[in-house]
Each structure stands twice: as structure tokens, then as C-alpha cells.
Amino acid sequence: MQIKPILAALKRHKAGTLLIALQIALTLAIVCNALFIIHQRLDRIARPTGLDENNLMAIQNRMVGVEDKESGPLIRADLAALRQLPGVEDAISVNSYPLRGGGWSTGVHLNADDKKSKAHTTLYFSDEHTLATFGTRLVAGRNFQADEIGEADPKEVGDPAVVIISKALSDKLFPDSSALGKPIYIGDTKKPSTVIGIVERLQVPWNGNWSDTFYDNAIIEPYRLVSTFTNYMIRTKPGQLSAVMASAPAALYKTNRMRVIAPKNGIRTFAMVRESAYRADRGMAVLMGVVCAVLLGITAAGIVGLTSFWVGQRRKQIGVRRALGATQRDILSYFLTENLLIGTAGVLMGALLAIGMNLWMVTQFEMARLSVTYVLVGVVALLLLGQCAVLAPAMRASRVPPVEATRSV
Amino acid sequence: MFSYYLDLALRSLGRNKMLTALMVLAIALGIGASMTTLTVLHVLSGDPLPGTSGTLFYPQLEPRDMDGFEPGMEPPRQITWIDGMNLLKAKRGDRQALMTGGAVPVQPAQSGMDPFYSDARYTSSDFFSMFQVPFLYGRGWSAADDDNKARVVVISRTLNDKLFGGKDSTGQTLRLKEGAFRVIGVLDTWRPNPHFYDVNMGNYSNAEDIFVPLTTSRDMRFDHNGSTDCWGTGGGDDDHAETQPCVWLQFWVQLDSAAKVAAYKEYLEHYSQEQKALGRFERPVNVRLPGLMEWLDINKVVPGDVKLQTWLALGFLVVCLVNTVGLMLAKFLRRTGELGVRRALGASKREVFTQLLIESGVIGLAGGVGGLLLAFLGLWLVRLQPSSYASLAHLDLSMLVMTFLLAVGASLLAGLLPAWRACQVAPALQLKSQ
Numbered sequence: 049m050q051i052k053p054i055l056a057a058l059k060r061h062k063a064g065t066l067l068i069a070l071q072i073a074l075t076l077a078i079v080c081n082a083l084f085i086i087h088q089r090l091d092r093i094a095r096p097t098g099l100d101e102n103n104l105m106a107i108q109n110r111m112v113g114v115e116d117k118e119s120g121p122l123i124r125a126d127l128a129a130l131r132q133l134p135g136v137e138d139a140i141s142v143n144s145y146p147l148r149g150g151g152w153s154t155g156v157h158l159n160a161d162d163k164k165s166k167a168h169t170t171l172y173f174s175d176e177h178t179l180a181t182f183g184t185r186l187v188a189g190r191n192f193q194a195d196e197i198g199e200a201d202p203k204e205v206g207d208p209a210v211v212i213i214s215k216a217l218s219d220k221l222f223p224d225s226s227a228l229g230k231p232i233y234i235g236d237t238k239k240p241s242t243v244i245g246i247v248e249r250l251q252v253p254w255n256g257n258w259s260d261t262f263y264d265n266a267i268i269e270p271y272r273l274v275s276t277f278t279n280y281m282i283r284t285k286p287g288q289l290s291a292v293m294a295s296a297p298a299a300l301y302k303t304n305r306m307r308v309i310a311p312k313n314g315i316r317t318f319a320m321v322r323e324s325a326y327r328a329d330r331g332m333a334v335l336m337g338v339v340c341a342v343l344l345g346i347t348a349a350g351i352v353g354l355t356s357f358w359v360g361q362r363r364k365q366i367g368v369r370r371a372l373g374a375t376q377r378d379i380l381s382y383f384l385t386e387n388l389l390i391g392t393a394g395v396l397m398g399a400l401l402a403i404g405m406n407l408w409m410v411t412q413f414e415m416a417r418l419s420v421t422y423v424l425v426g427v428v429a430l431l432l433l434g435q436c437a438v439l440a441p442a443m444r445a446s447r448v449p450p451v452e453a454t455r456s457v
Numbered sequence: 458m459f460s461y462y463l464d465l466a467l468r469s470l471g472r473n474k475m476l477t478a479l480m481v482l483a484i485a486l487g488i489g490a491s492m493t494t495l496t497v498l499h500v501l502s503g504d505p506l507p508g509t510s511g512t513l514f515y516p517q518l519e520p521r522d523m524d525g526f527e528p529g530m531e532p533p534r535q536i537t538w539i540d541g542m543n544l545l546k547a548k549r550g551d552r553q554a555l556m557t558g559g560a561v562p563v564q565p566a567q568s569g570m571d572p573f574y575s576d577a578r579y580t581s582s583d584f585f586s587m588f589q590v591p592f593l594y595g596r597g598w599s600a601a602d603d604d605n606k607a608r609v610v611v612i613s614r615t616l617n618d619k620l621f622g623g624k625d626s627t628g629q630t631l632r633l634k635e636g637a638f639r640v641i642g643v644l645d646t647w648r649p650n651p652h653f654y655d656v657n658m659g660n661y662s663n664a665e666d667i668f669v670p671l672t673t674s675r676d677m678r679f680d681h682n683g684s685t686d687c688w689g690t691g692g693g694d695d696d697h698a699e700t701q702p703c704v705w706l707q708f709w710v711q712l713d714s715a716a717k718v719a720a721y722k723e724y725l726e727h728y729s730q731e732q733k734a735l736g737r738f739e740r741p742v743n744v745r746l747p748g749l750m751e752w753l754d755i756n757k758v759v760p761g762d763v764k765l766q767t768w769l770a771l772g773f774l775v776v777c778l779v780n781t782v783g784l785m786l787a788k789f790l791r792r793t794g795e796l797g798v799r800r801a802l803g804a805s806k807r808e809v810f811t812q813l814l815i816e817s818g819v820i821g822l823a824g825g826v827g828g829l830l831l832a833f834l835g836l837w838l839v840r841l842q843p844s845s846y847a848s849l850a851h852l853d854l855s856m857l858v859m860t861f862l863l864a865v866g867a868s869l870l871a872g873l874l875p876a877w878r879a880c881q882v883a884p885a886l887q888l889k890s891q
Contacts, residue, residue, distance in 0.1 A: 062789075063878060067783035074776045082769065112562050112572040113635070151728050308562075308573055331842060332762055339773055342486060350780040357787035413761045 052385050064354055065390055065442045072394025072430055075347045076418040077401035080426040081409065082336040084418050089329040095263065097146040097322075098214070098249030100183025103137065105293055106145060109300065110308040120199050122304060128278060129303045131177075133295055135288030138181040142174040143202070144253040145182075147318075147325040148279070149445065151253035156221060156241050156267070157233040160240070164347040167220040169213075169265040170252040171234070173205070173273050178214070179247065181283045187215055188228045189245035192270045200271040207237045208269045210345035212245035216264030234267060241269075257414045283344040289317060344433060351437035359445040366445055367452025383442035384435060391434040395427045399414045402426065458808075458816070466816035468791075475818065476788065480781045484824025484868055487777030488769040489831025494858045496832070497839060498767045499850045499856060501759045505649035505883070509589055510749040512551075514710050514718065516544065516725055519743040520702070520732070521688045532743050533686060534756070535657075535704035540732075545581055545597035549724050550710035551717070552587040557706045558658045559674065559681045563666055564632040565620055575616065575657070577667040579674035585611070585642075587711050588654065593617070595627035595642035598670055606676040611642040611668040639667065643797050648851060653749060655707050656756045657683035661846040671706075684741020699872070713787075722746045774867070781820070781871045789813055789879035800884035805826065813876035824829060829860050 058065045111119050123141050126169030130139035145152030151172075155165025172178070176192040189212070196210055211234070218227035250266040252259050280300075284292045298310055309315060313324075359366075364384070366379055406418035470477040504510050517532040518540055536544075542553040561577045584590070585597035594617075598609050612630055617626055618837075623816060626640045644664075651660045669679070687703035698705060712718045725744040732738040763821075796809055832852060839850040852860075 063874065064786055067779055067786065071776055071779045071783065074772065074779065078769065078772045080774065085765075110562075110574060112564075162466055306572070308571065320676075327842075328762065328844065332766075335766065336769070339490070339769060343773060343776055346483050346486070346777060346780055350783055353476055353479060353784045354787050357791055361791055409765070413765055 051385065051389070053101045054382065054389060058386065058389070061358065064358075067307060068351060068354060068390050068392040069397065070419075071317060071347055071350055071432065072391055073401055075128060076395055076398030076423075076426050076430050077405050078343060078397075078424045079340050079430075080402040080418065081405055083262065084341050084406070084422050085415075086333045086336045086340075087422075088416065089165050089333040092255065092328055093326045093333075095251065096249060097135070098182070098184045098247070098264075099146060099251075099317045099318065100283060101322065103183070103289055104181075105282050105284070105289060105296070106316050106321060107278055107280040107296060107300070108310060108314050109138070109278055110310075111304075111306060112308055113274060116201065116275050119276050120272070123272065123274070123278060125303050126280065126300055127177075128303075129299045130282055130296060133292060133299055134291045135284050135295070137283040137285050138177045139179045139280060139282040140174045140181045141272060142172055142178070142281055142384075143273055143279070144170075144172065145279065145281055146251035146253060146323075147255055147321050148253045149255075150326065152346055153252070153259075153262075156217070157192040158221065160233055160238045162233075168262040169217050169234075169267050170254075170262075172250075172266060173200070173202075173271045174268060175270065175272050178268055181281050183283055184250055185349075186249040187246050187248050188226060189243070191245060192268075193364070198274060199274050202273045202275050204255045205269070205273070207239040208236065209270065210243050210244045211241045212247060212264040212268040214250040214264055215246050215248055217266065218243070218246050218331055220262075220265060221402075221420035224301075243283040247268070254331075259450040274326055282436040290411055293317065344429075347430075348433055351387070352441060355387065355438050356440040356444075359383070359441045362445075363448055363452050364455075367450055367455070370450035371453040379446040379448070380442050383438055383445055387434050387438040387442075388431065389409045391431045394410065395430055398421050398430070399427060460750040462812045462815045463819070465812060466819050469816060470819065473788070480784050480820050481827060483777040483780050484821060484864065484871075485827030487770075487774035487832055487862065488645040488825060488828025488864050488867070489835055491774045491863070492828060492832035492856065493835030494763070494767040494770040494840065496836060496852055496856050497763055497850050498759065498847070500650070500851070501763055501846055502520065502753075503650055504750065505651055505653045506588065506749070508860045509711075511588070512711050512713050513749040514550075514712055514721070514746050515749070515752045516708055516710060516721070517747070518725065518729060519740050520523075520704070520738055522702070522739045524688060525654070526740055530743070532745060533704040535684065535686065536706050536708045537702070537704050538699040538706060541706045541708050541729075543728070544708055544710075547724075547728075549721055551713050552583040553709065554581045554584040554587055555671055555706055555708050556584060556654065557671070557681055558655050558683045559679050561633045561669075561679050563616075563620075563667070564635075566591075567620070570886070573657075576663075576682075577669060577674075578655075579669055579671040581671050581681065583711075584668070587709065588649070588718050590647055590683075591645035593643045593645040594625040597642055597668075603672055606672045607670060608636060608638045608673060609641045609670065610638040611644060612640060613644050613666040614646050616666040617643045618632075622687075623693065633667070633669070634677060634679060643670075650846075651753060651758045653753060654709060655683060656753075656758060657795040660758045660760075661844075661849065675699065698775060718746065720879065773810065774828075778867055778871050782874055785817055785820075785872055786875035786878060789875045793879060793882045796879060797882050799885045800882065804882045809880040810876050813879055814872050817868055817872020818865065821865045821871070824868055825861055825864025828864055829857075830852065832860060846850065851874040 055252040061295065111122055127139055127141060130136060151170050153170050154167060156167045156169050158166050176194055179186060179191050200206065210280060213227060221227050222230065227243045231242055233240055249264060252263050252266060282292060282296060293315060297315055386425055402423050403418060409415045410417060480862055518536060519532040520537055545553055545555045557579055559577050559579060560574045562572055562879050563575050564572045568729060575708060582598050582600050593614055597611055598607060601818040617623060621629065626643060629640045631638045631640055635640040647664050649664065650716060653663050685703050710721065712721055722744065725746065727743055729738055729744055731740065799809060836850045836852060840847050
């Protein structure tokens with residue numbers, strides 16, 4: 049295919065050519081970045097919590113009419129009632145849980161005198177039922193024993209003698225060995241805690257950008273917090289979740305009426321917790337997806353429209369070419385090549401624009417660098433889209449009969 | 458002439474319905490998406506107190522010890538009890554209020570109503586006058602009530618409706634955490650957006666339902682919510698929060714003139730030097746006095762996702778416009794023959810240009826109407842979202858006007874280049890080549 053005559057023809061349609069190329073460039077830049085954002089959000093949503101999510105539910109409970117200090121026995125009574133319920137596997141009271149949104153975080157030191165912490169982590173406070181309730185697997189060491197569990201005021205939690213930590217935190221603290229049996233210093237303390245167990249995975253309560261650097265680092269401390277405000281986490285036997293959703297609050301109210309379980313969000317299955325934690329991310333991904341689809345559609349329609357006009361405008365010239373011996377194939381490939389040329393110019397501009405746009409977003413929003421794969425995939429996709437869009441008008445052009453050359457308008 | 462051109466435009470547009478529909482749809486989608494996101498952005502970055510916000514300032518002091526000190530660090534975003542009380546008592550501003558948030562258990566007197574927790578604001582007395590809070594019944598408390606740790610409470614209209622059936626409840630008793638409080642005021646509907654005076658409590662959350670004097674809240678040991686940052690030996694122990702080296706309060710000051718702002722900043726510097734001389738402050742003097750709107754900026758109150766969506770929508774609009782320009786260009790240039798005849802028959806360039814511009818204006822108008830409908834649909838979808846700002850997403854008059862200007866402006870802009878190119882036609886050449 050000769051490119052020179054095509055370029056010569058395009059020169060006569062400078063404005064139109066430029067506009068299509070510009071449109072392709074802008075579309076490529078936006079679609080690349082949008083796809084990248086979608087991918088990031090989906091990655092975040094797919095991160096496992098380490099919990100047995102299908103059989104878990106959470107109750108947010110607030111005692112009324114008692115002081116914080118007096119709530120210890122009440123919590124114990126609640127837990128006893130919950131654990132006895134039919135269909136319940138196990139239950140705990142805990143300060144927070146993965147994807148809840150609020151919780152404790154602190155630094156971990158390897159030596160008492162270290163100024164800088166070695167890793168950042170979240171703290172969960174609960175008892176020896178924690179692992180069974182969360183459904184997270186112990187990969188090394190042992191669980192807490194009942195006599196290791198203390199009760200503590202949240203304002204003055206001491207340094208525990210023993211702790212269980214997540215594998216990610218163990219790897220971060222001791223890259224070359226296991227943390228099992230080693231002392232660690234939690235927060236600004238001089239008193240070490242010994243790691244007695246390592247669990248496979250346990251996520252932090254947050255899912256925002258700021259916790260990305262430590263989202264799998266967790267420590268379980270053997271304290272039941274004595275506070276009027278607590279979260280009950282209940283793991284049910286398989287298939288019993290909806291039954292326990294109904295029976296658990298009733299059982300709690302039966303042990304003690306003086307409590308508030310918020311009507312909204314007071315009792316949630318873990319599926320609901322997950323849904324609300326990632327709602328914004330999912331919404332953003334869907335929105336980006338829709339915008340991409342519509343953009344590609346509009347760009348394709350624009351190419352179809354403009355090429356149709358050019359075909360209509362050049363019927364006579366096409367007729368002349370056909371009369372001079374050009375085959376239908378020649379005409380078809382003429383328009384395909386023309387589109388390919390414009391498209392190539394467009395995607396080259398677009399690739400630069402996409403990278404520029406991403407660099408700008410890195411400075412403005414918390415955003416990672418765009419990988420080149422996205423740009424390449426986008427380039428190929430847009431070139432293909434252009435070829436497909438141009439196919440119908442090009443076919444119509446190829447069917448222009450040679451006799452058109454002899455007709456005047 | 459206008460109606461004739463309009464008729465021509467409609468005929469021309471009718472001749473190629475698919476293309477016209479495509480152009481209108483592209484503009485409508487671009488405008489609809491842009492207006493939806495711009496409206497959300499406009500609502501979220503709005504001024505919570507129009508007219509007053511320029512006189513409200515948020516002093517920041519640097520009370521921390523040298524541990525972890527780096528030059529140029531921003532001072533803490535809250536204030537300690539001691540500094541807050543000192544600034545409050547000094548009364549150097551036209552008005553000032555020291556406050557923090559919390560939740561208190563409400564025990565309704567009515568039988569059959571379970572106790573519940575309500576969000577509360579513990580504040581000193583100037584809060585109501587400084588933030589121009591509207592009252593339905595009664596009034597706020599006085600500085601004397603602050604000093605006396607008076608058991609008085611101001612409640613929101615919502616809570617008044619819930620507890621007292623909407624009647625004037627001033628003088629009634631409300632039981633909060635085992636204490637009897639006298640209702641002295643009921644607020645009218647009040648929801649400043651953003652929730653500027655304490656961004657720790659959710660940027661776009663409702664205003665609190667219960668307001669009690671800060672001193673009373675300490676006396677009653679009401680739970681304090683929000684963020685508490687401590688250093689040194691501070692443990693965030695709520696029972697001794699007054700003396701702990703922790704920041705957990707917000708302090709706002711009203712300064713009615715630029716001279717007063719400068720004087721206040723100087724006062725803050727003097728105060729810091731004084732505290733440093735006393736050994737309470739260790740770091741170099743570092744005070745800031747951002748205004749209300751600046752404070753919202755510093756705290757990045759507008760969610761990043763919303764800004765991102767706005768940019769995305771604007772990019773989308775640009776692509777839609779480029780698309781329309783291309784199509785219109787092709788369309789107009791195809792009619793050079795017809796336009797050549799008109800020119801040859803005596804129409805001036807200007808008249809041809811006007812004719813084409815009217816045609817593009819019609820498309821823009823149609824696109825604008827479509828875009829407006831799509832924006833209403835988009836905002837309705839936003840309102841279905843569970844985010845705290847969802848219920849605020851409404852198109853106000855200024856945004857409505859802007860939609861239309863944007864639509865017509867955008868399409869005229871889109872029509873400008875094609876119309877100009879098309880009227881450059883040399884009539885003789887066109888007629889000859891036919």
C-alpha cells in the first residue's frame with residue numbers, strides 16, 4: 049500500500065485528521081489511567097482478611113447505666129450466653145476487627161532503646177477464643193491459655209507477657225528467621241512481650257491508603273478490655289448465620305436489658321462489613337468502567353461518522369480510481385491504512401498524555417506510577433477500535449462502482 | 458432572519474438523524490457527567506458560614522517536647538486543655554470558643570423509650586453566637602454558666618422532636634449519664650457543611666444533637682471522642698485530660714479586622730515565648746492562624762475521589778466536544794456546494810457564518826437539555842450512595858445556570874471552527890467545480 053497518496057489526501061483534511069487524532073489521544077490517556085485506577089481498587093478489594101468471613105457476624109454493644117470499670121462481669125456474662133447459643137461456634141469481645149474502620153495502631157521495636165520502630169502494626173485485644181472465632185490458622189507456636197488472659201481498662205493497658213502476631217509482621221520484624229519465642233517491644237515501652245504464636249494472616253481494621261504499608265501486620269494481646277463499649281464477634285456453625293443473627297441480640301437483651309445495640313449497623317454479618325468497607329472503592333471502579341466504555345463508544349462513533357463523510361465526499365474520486373483499475377480490496381485497504389495512520393499519530397500523542405496525566409495525578413492524589421503495560425494494552429485496543437470503526441464505511445467505499453467516475457453531481 | 462436560519466438548521470439536522478443524535482448525545486453525556494461531579498465538588502467545597510467565615514480563625518500552637526522534632530513541622534491540629542483555657546480566658550478575640558466532641562447516654566423520662574447515645578459537643582458559651590447558630594426556642598448559655606459548670610443543655614431540633622414531640626422544651630429536665638440537665642435552648646435546623654469546627658468527627662456529618670458547657674462535661678466525666686495526640690509521659694488518660702500533655706480540643710476565634718488578625722498572631726507568638734520561658738513549651742515558637750476556608754484546605758476535607766471524578770468528567774467532556782467538532786466540521790464542509798450557491802446569490806460570509814453557528818447552537822441547546830436531565834439522574838444516583846455527603850448532592854440555582862452556560866458555550870465553541878472553515882469557501886470555485 050502506498051502511503052504517500054494517503055498523506056497527500058489527508059493534507060486536504062487537516063482539521064478533521066487532527067481532531068480524530070486528538071480524540072484518540074485523549075481517549076487513550078483517560079482510558080489508560082481509568083483502567084489503572086480500576087485495577088488498583090479491585091486489587092484492594094481482593095485482599096483477604098484472614099477471617100472465616102462466611103460464618104462471621106459482629107455486634108456493636110454499649111452498656112448503659114454502668115461505669116466502664118463495672119462492665120467486666122457483664123461482658124463475661126454476655127460471652128457465656130453467646131457461646132452457649134445453638135449454632136454458635138465461638139464468640140469473643142474485641143476492640144476492633146478487620147475492615148471495621150477504627151482501631152489501635154502502634155510501632156513495634158526490637159530493642160527497648162531503639163528510637164525508631166521496626167514495623168507498624170494494629171493491636172487486637174481479646175482472649176483465648178480469638179483464633180477459633182476469627183477462623184485464622186496458627187502456623188507456628190500455640191494459642192493463649194485461659195490463665196494468660198487478663199482484664200484491662202482500655203486507658204491503662206499494660207505490656208502483655210505473651211502475644212500472638214501475624215506472619216506478615218513476623219516477616220517484617222525478623223526477615224531471616226521466625227519471631228516465635230522472641231521478645232518484641234510494643235509502643236514506647238521498656239518491657240518486652242514474647243511471641244508465642246504466629247497466625248497465617250490477620251488484616252488491620254482500616255482499608256484506606258494510609259494503612260497500605262502495614263495492612264497485614266497485627267498483634268493479638270491477651271486482654272479483655274473492660275469498657276461499656278465493645279464489639280462482639282461471633283462465628284457460627286456453617287449455615288447457621290441467619291439464625292444466629294436473630295437469636296444473638298435476643299440472648300444479649302435477656303442477660304441484661306441496660307444496653308444499646310444501634311438499630312443501624314449494630315448487628316452486621318461480615319459480608320455487610322466488607323460491603324460497607326469497600327463501597328467507595330467499588331463505586332469508583334464501576335464509575336471508571338462506565339466512563340471508559342462510553343468514551344470508547346463515542347470515539348468509535350466519531351470515527352464512523354467522520355469516515356462516512358469522507359467516503360461520501362470522495363465517491364467521485366473512488367469511482368475514478370476504480371475505473372483506472374483499482375480493485376475493491378485496494379479501496380478498502382486505502383481507508384483502513386488511512387485510519388491506521390491517523391490512529392498511530394493519535395496513540396503516540398495519547399501515550400505521552402497518559403503518562404503525563406499519571407505523573408500529575410501522582411502529585412495530586414495518592415496514586416502509584418502507571419505501568420507501561422497499561423499504555424501498551426491501551427494503544428493496541430484503540431488501534432483495533434479504530435480499524436473496526438472504519439470497517440463499515442470503508443466497505444461502503446469499496447462498493448462504489450467505477451461508473452461513478454462518469455457521473456457529475 | 459433568525460427564524461429562517463433556525464428552520465434551515467432544523468432541516469439540515471433532520472436530514473441526518475443518526476449524526477445529529479450522536480452529536481447531541483455526546484454533548485449531553487459530557488455535560489451530564491461534568492455537572493454531576495462539579496455539583497458534588499461545589500457542595501463539598503462550599504463555605505459552611507457564608508459571610509462570616511472570613512472572620513473565623515483556628516490558632517495552632519506548638520506545645521510538644523523535642524522528641525521527633527524537625528524544623529518546619531506543622532504544629533498539632535488541636536490544642537491542650539491548659540493552652541485552650543489560657544487563650545479562652547485571655548479574650549483577645551472578638552469571640553472565642555474552646556470545644557471538643559463526644560457521645561453521651563440519654564435516658565428518656567418517657568416510659569417505653571430505651572436509653573440511647575447521642576453525639577454531643579462540649580463547648581464554651583461563644584459557640585452559638587460566633588457560628589451564628591439559629592435557635593428555635595430559648596438561647597445558649599452564658600460565660601457564667603461555663604464558670605459554674607452549670608447543668609444546662611441545648612438540644613437539636615431533631616432530638617427535641619424525638620423527646621418532646623417538637624414542643625418548646627425549655628425548662629424541662631433531660632437526664633444525661635445519671636445527671637439532671639435543664640434544657641435552655643432548642644436549635645433550629647442547622648447543618649453547616651462541611652462540619653468545619655471539628656473535622657475529626659466526620660467531614661460532612663450532621664451537627665451534634667446535644668450541646669453542654671465544656672466545663673460541665675469534664676465535671677460529669679462525659680466520654681470524649683475524636684482524636685487525642687499525646688507526647689512524653691502523656692497517656693491519653695481521660696480522667697486527667699486537663700493536665701496531660703495531650704492535644705484533644707479545638708479552639709476557634711473570631712477576629713473582625715485584618716489588624717486584629719495581625720495582633721492576634723503576635724499575641725500567640727508572645728504567649729508561646731512566655732510558655733517556653735516557663736519551660737512548658739520546648740520547641741521553637743511556631744504558631745499558625747489559618748482562616749476557616751484555609752483550615753478546610755489544610756485538612757483536605759474534600760475527598761480525593763471526588764476531585765478525581767471531577768477531572769475525569771471534565772476530560773470526558775473535552776473528548777465529547779472534540780468528537781462533536783470533528784463531526785460538525787465534516788458536516789459543514791460537505792455542504793460547501795450549497796453554501797457556495799448561497800454566497801454566489803449574495804449572502805455575506807457573516808450571514809453564512811451566523812447560519813452555521815445557529816445550527817451548532819441548536820445542537821448545543823439540545824445537548825444542554827439532555828445534559829441537565831442526565832445531571833439530575835447522576836445526582837439522584839449519588840444520593841443513593843451511602844457516603845455522608847450523599848444527601849447534600851442537589852443542583853442549586855447557580856449550578857443550574859452554569860450547566861446551561863456550559864452547554865451552549867461548549868457547543869458554540871465546538872461550532873466556531875467548523876463554521877469558520879466552511880464560510881471560507883470561494884463561491885466561484887465551488888460553482889465551477891460542480
